[in-house]
Amino acid sequence: MIKDNDMINTLDELEAFLLLVENGGLGLKNVEGVALATNNSNGRPFVAVLDDKHQLLLGRWVSDEVYENGKDMVRYGVKKTH
Structure with missing residues (x-):
């Protein structure tokens, strides 16, 4: 499922999304990875x-x-600052 209303427009937004996924903030089960991809039908990019x-x-x-x-x-993860 790709959410049409929630487009990620900046690297800061991507970082926040990746941290939410990593920390379980989206309530998803069995998360094994994250990837950047393109839609086969129209070539539109998305994070999966x-x-x-x-x-x-x-x-x-x-x-x-x-x-x-x-x-x-996406490949190496978000670098956390202390």
Whole structure:
């Protein structure tokens, strides 16, 4: 399920979303990973939260800038500051 109303437009918004997923703040079960992907039908980029069977649990559309510049954040995780 991809939420149409909740587009992630900035890297700060992506970071907040990733932290919510990591901390269990969205109430999703069996979260195994997060990936950036594109929709097969229209090429629109989104961030996908995947379960242990690589099935989509939740997706949020992302801007082109976030898709291009947020890859390392998704791949390596959010760097926490102390």
